[in-house]
Each structure stands twice: as C-alpha cells, then as structure tokens.
Amino acid sequence: TTFFHYDEVKKFLADQKQRVLAIALDPLMETMVNIAHLSNKDKSIGLVCITDKFAQRVFQSIRQAGIKFLSFKFTISHDTNKVKKFLINTNIVITSPGRKKEVEKLISPQIPLIEFVYVPDKGSMSMLKLAILDIKREGGILEKI
Numbered sequence: 001t002t003f004f005h006y007d008e009v010k011k012f013l014a015d016q017k018q019r020v021l022a023i024a025l026d027p028l029m030e031t032m033v034n035i036a037h038l039s040n041k042d043k044s045i046g047l048v049c050i051t052d053k054f055a056q057r058v059f060q061s062i063r064q065a066g067i068k069f070l071s072f073k074f075t076i077s078h079d080t081n082k083v084k085k086f087l088i089n090t091n092i093v094i095t096s097p098g099r100k101k102e103v104e105k106l107i108s109p110q111i112p113l114i115e116f117v118y119v120p121d122k123g124s125m126s127m128l129k130l131a132i133l134d135i136k137r138e139g140g141i142l143e144k145i
Contacts, residue, residue, distance in 0.1 A: 046090035
C-alpha cells in the first residue's frame with residue numbers, strides 16, 4: 001500500500017498474518033506538466049480530494065516543482081453544495097482519482113480539470129520486487145490476479 005494508507009491497512013489486517021509494505025509515490029510527470037502549463041502567478045488552484053494528507057502531498061509536489069500560482073485551496077467535503085461553492089473563483093481544479101467523476105459533474109466545462117496521479121517511485125518498485133522474491137523463497141503462494 002502507499003504511505004497515505006499504510007496505517008489504515010495495518011489496522012484493517014491486524015488480526016491476520018499479512019505483511020504490509022508501504023511504498024513511496026511520485027507524481028506522474030504528465031500530471032505535473034499539465035499543471036505547470038496551465039498555472040501562473042495570477043491563477044488560483046483548487047483541489048478536491050479525500051484526505052488532508054493527500055492535499056498536503058499535492059501542495060508540496062507543486063511547490064517543489066516550482067509551479068507558480070496565486071492561491072492554493074482544497075476541500076475534502078462530500079457535500080455537493082459545499083463543493084460547488086468551493087469551485088467558484090477557481091481557475092484550475094485538481095482532483096484525486098477517487099473524486100474525479102464527482103467533480104466532472106460539478107465543474108464548468110471552461111475550467112481545466114486535472115486528475116492528480118501518483119506512481120510508485122523506482123526505489124519502491126525495487127523493494128516490491130525483492131519482497132515478492134522473498135515470498136516465493138519462503139514457499140508462499142503467489143497468485144496472479
């Protein structure tokens with residue numbers, strides 16, 4: 001699982017003998033390029049997502065990339081009226097993958113909507129491959145889904 005959800009997954013699987021690995025994520029390059037292309041110091045960015053942690057990570061990713069913006073705000077509300085009100089006066093809307101369909105229905109077609117996608121970083125992919133090899137060596141059953 002991701003570091004975003006590690007604690008939740010550990011708690012959910014507490015009574016089972018499951019190993020849980022946390023992997024690090026990096027923003028998909030295409031996502032960052034889209035934001036950089038649309039944003040400038042005069043535009044406000046609004047983020048609709050599920051958790052505060054995700055919002056903080058997106059904000060950090062955008063700042064670290066040196067992308068300029070007038071303001072950055074976010075909401076985790078699921079109240080349709082609150083989300084609609086939030087979207088007013090927002091020049092660019094970013095959404096987490098889990099909220100994209102909902103936001104698409106509420107947003108004006110003139111406002112750019114960007115789905116913020118993360119992908120496992122190279123170090124996490126290597127760690128995951130090693131963990132799978134360990135499971136195979138221990139005689140664990142590995143099912144292809």
